[in-house]
Amino acid sequence: MFVNQKKSRAREIIYGINAALTAIETAPEKITAAWVVKGREDDKRIRQIEQKLQAVGIRAQVAMRHSLDEKTDNGVHQGIVLEVIATPPKDERFLEELLEKLEDEKQLFLILDGVTDPRNLGAAMRSAWAAGADAVIVPKDKSASLTPVARKTADGAAEQVPFVAVTNLARTIEMMQEHNVEVVGMAGEATDTIFDYDFQKKTALVMGSEESGMRHLTREKCDAIVKIPMAKGVESLNVSVAAGIAMYEVVRQFLAKAK
Structure with missing residues (x-):
């Protein structure tokens, strides 16, 4: 049976403007989902991230702030959250x-x-x-x-x-x-x-x-x-x-x- 490896591997959350930009620029193939906070769609930095995501085939979903707060355990996410394939530590x-x-x-x-x-x-x-x-x-x-x-x-x-x-x-x-x-x-x-x-x-x-x-x-x-x-x-x-x-x-x- 064929298994989609991208779907079966463990996931982790990355959030924050700079962390998200770095993830998009260095390992876009690991991004499986993205969310931007509702009400900040016109923010210049958020738009920049959305454009970069679209360029690698990912469409960001608009979510309520409380939803992003839950995904990040109330972290300072700056309105952007990515779900990525987990990268295990090196050995x-x-x-x-x-x-x-x-x-x-x-x-x-x-x-x-x-x-x-x-x-x-x-x-x-x-x-x-x-x-x-x-x-x-x-x-x-x-x-x-x-x-x-x-x-x-x-x-x-x-x-x-x-x-x-x-x-x-x-x-x-x-x-x-x-x-x-x-x-x-x-x-x-x-x-x-x-x-x-x-x-x-x-x-x-x-x-x-x-x-x-x-x-x-x-x-x-x-x-x-x-x-x-x-x-x-x-x-x-x-x-x-x-x-x-x-x-x-x-x-x-x-x-x-x-x-």
């Missing part, structure tokens, strides 16, 4: 193939260990995209996944930056080190700062949760531990903010060494 095999592919190039990875808030994940994904990171890596257990909330916060980055979920983070770190990636953990009690540290051509930054930091085994596997210097009285930064600062220092050093 260890994908990561190893990526490392081999990038063997002779600069590499930047972001590892999030124990970050459970989907908004923090989404914001970190957005920073990773802006910094040109090659992938964001998380453990499968006790970690946020790419929920609709994470995708909305990522503002399109979730469709651009590979998201890798691994079974054993410590083993994954070892595998990355075997490919000459230096793994640098971030911790407030470290002695060296990110601005004093000499980041190498291939770097993976590890960020722990705001509450407890990196897990003990993850910390043990790191090649070095550094910190972001902060003013007296400031105990910590939001993990996505800290990730952005750290990644941009790595990028700054990459650019300085390339001159």
